[in-house]
Amino acid sequence: MSDFPYADRFPVNRVLPERGRPRHEIIAELAQMAHEEDQAWEGGKVSGTMYCGDHEHYAFLTEAFAEFAHVNALQRDLCPSQTKFEGEIIAMVLDLMHADAITDTTPAGLVTSGGTGSILHAMLAYREYAARHRGIAPAAGRVPNVVKPETAHPAFDKACHLFGIENRTVPVDPGTTLVDPAVVAAVIDDDTIAVVASAGNYPYGTIDPITDLGALALDRGVGLHVDGCLGGFILPFGEELGYGIPPFDFRVPGVTSISADTHKYGYAFKGSSVVVFRDKALRNSQYFHQVGWSGGKYMSPGMDGSRSGGLLAATWASMVHLGREGYRRYAADIFATAAAMMDIVRGHDELRIMGNPSFCFSFTSDAFDIYHVADFMKPRGWRFNGQQYPNAIHMAVTRPQTQPGLVEAFATDLADAVAHAREQQAQGRFAHSAALYGGAIGGLTSDIEAVIEMIMDGMLDTQQSLPPAVS
Numbered sequence: 001m002s003d004f005p006y007a008d009r010f011p012v013n014r015v016l017p018e019r020g021r022p023r024h025e026i027i028a029e030l031a032q033m034a035h036e037e038d039q040a041w042e043g044g045k046v047s048g049t050m051y052c053g054d055h056e057h058y059a060f061l062t063e064a065f066a067e068f069a070h071v072n073a074l075q076r077d078l079c080p081s082q083t084k085f086e087g088e089i090i091a092m093v094l095d096l097m098h099a100d101a102i103t104d105t106t107p108a109g110l111v112t113s114g115g116t117g118s119i120l121h122a123m124l125a126y127r128e129y130a131a132r133h134r135g136i137a138p139a140a141g142r143v144p145n146v147v148k149p150e151t152a153h154p155a156f157d158k159a160c161h162l163f164g165i166e167n168r169t170v171p172v173d174p175g176t177t178l179v180d181p182a183v184v185a186a187v188i189d190d191d192t193i194a195v196v197a198s199a200g201n202y203p204y205g206t207i208d209p210i211t212d213l214g215a216l217a218l219d220r221g222v223g224l225h226v227d228g229c230l231g232g233f234i235l236p237f238g239e240e241l242g243y244g245i246p247p248f249d250f251r252v253p254g255v256t257s258i259s260a261d262t263h264k265y266g267y268a269f270k271g272s273s274v275v276v277f278r279d280k281a282l283r284n285s286q287y288f289h290q291v292g293w294s295g296g297k298y299m300s301p302g303m304d305g306s307r308s309g310g311l312l313a314a315t316w317a318s319m320v321h322l323g324r325e326g327y328r329r330y331a332a333d334i335f336a337t338a339a340a341m342m343d344i345v346r347g348h349d350e351l352r353i354m355g356n357p358s359f360c361f362s363f364t365s366d367a368f369d370i371y372h373v374a375d376f377m378k379p380r381g382w383r384f385n386g387q388q389y390p391n392a393i394h395m396a397v398t399r400p401q402t403q404p405g406l407v408e409a410f411a412t413d414l415a416d417a418v419a420h421a422r423e424q425q426a427q428g429r430f431a432h433s434a435a436l437y438g439g440a441i442g443g444l445t446s447d448i449e450a451v452i453e454m455i456m457d458g459m460l461d462t463q464q465s466l467p468p469a470v471s
């Protein structure tokens with residue numbers, strides 16, 4: 001698809017229009033774009049991103065959103081509903097993460113704008129807490145550090161960058177894709193504020209050895225953040241369904257905070273996530289207040305100021321509508337589909353699954369560049385997410401993949417793709433795809449400069465993201 005498929009069909013707004021357009025015309029334009037774009041994933045061949053994929057569910061969330069779309073959750077005196085939604089969302093996530101196992105501290109949480117938001121808030125909390133209680137602060141000549149397995153999400157790198165935390169990234173075992181606690185132990189020192197683990201990680205969907213890391217964190221007196229952004233809303237149900245999910249939540253001694261994305265397997269709208277803390281004191285350490293401002297005493301629970309009441313309402317609505325039974329039912333379909341797809345991958349000698357994943361799996365090949373497989377499957381509608389070092393492709397199985405016929409289509413298309421990859425490799429041809437986070441795998445140049453230019457300049461810079469002007 002071109003970057004500007006609408007340039008010839010709809011007005012391009014290079015300036016704020018002097019005269020507004022009728023509502024019905026705008027809605028028709030939006031509907032046209034949305035319906036065309038939905039077709040890309042509705043067939044079930046797109047990894048991750050559309051976690052629910054059920055238009056009736058989206059319509060229900062839209063109704064919930066609409067009731068509070070105009071509300072600013074910051075203005076609590078006007079909207080006690082938001083206190084109810086936020087408090088209950090946090091309570092439900094604490095319940096899911098087994099905060100009932102916590103006996104000596106008061107657990108607490110925050111609703112944030114997404115996985116990155118939850119991770120940023122957690123890292124800020126560790127930094128502030130360590131400065132206050134352990135004297136780890138640049139002013140005292142000490143730079144806080146966080147130890148992170150290489151597979152943990154770049155949001156942790158971003159947090160280190162933003163908050164002046166030293167990032168101690170350690171390698172993972174290439175076979176299991178998991179971090180070795182001994183490797184983590186070797187880099188923890190007096191200025192370590194937290195260790196990070198994933199359940200599961202984005203590249204491979206695998207779960208770090210959290211019980212051992214918890215014991216290590218307790219022994220060394222540091223925090224342990226478990227990134228459950230991807231797995232937080234599905235692994236608990238995988239455990240209930242008997243999929244042998246290793247413990248990763250507050251039942252594990254030493255786990256001090258967990259991020260879990262409502263906007264992924266929580267099936268809520270994009271823009272919401274939750275981070276929960278074993279100890280309210282850790283959560284509170286990142287609070288900011290300014291009581292001397294002429295505009296009044298200022299305080300907010302996290303980094304944002306005004307927040308959408310609509311999103312809180314829709315997130316809450318998703319959770320109380322589905323309930324444990326609904327989440328378990330969806331998880332059963334997703335785990336079964338992922339297992340069937342992994343069996344198909346295992347049926348090919350040239351393909352190798354990375355580690356021991358469950359609902360999100362990645363595979364590579366020692367016989368050919370796996371991106372030949374991605375190249376071949378892209379025109380058949382498949383959109384994998386790509387990994388690098390080594391090249392691999394992953395499928396985060398979501399509800400759209402559970403529709404009838406999809407697993408069979410995967411079997412057919414993968415078999416053809418493997419034959420194609422074998423042939424391409426034999427002829428010494430290079431694959432076109434490259435691993436680009438958040439972008440389509442397939443059809444991308446592997447020229448990194450060109451990719452960066454395309455993403456940063458072409459898509460994020462709003463001026464350049466306009467279609468070229470016709471002279």
Ligand SMILES: Cc1ncc(COP(=O)(O)O)c(C=O)c1O
Pocket residue numbers: 114115116117153155198200201202227228229230231261273
């Ligand atoms: C394991 C993990 N952590 C964090 C994130 C970041 O989440 P977000 O894109 O909502 O900021 C993701 C996103 O896919 C993820 O998979």
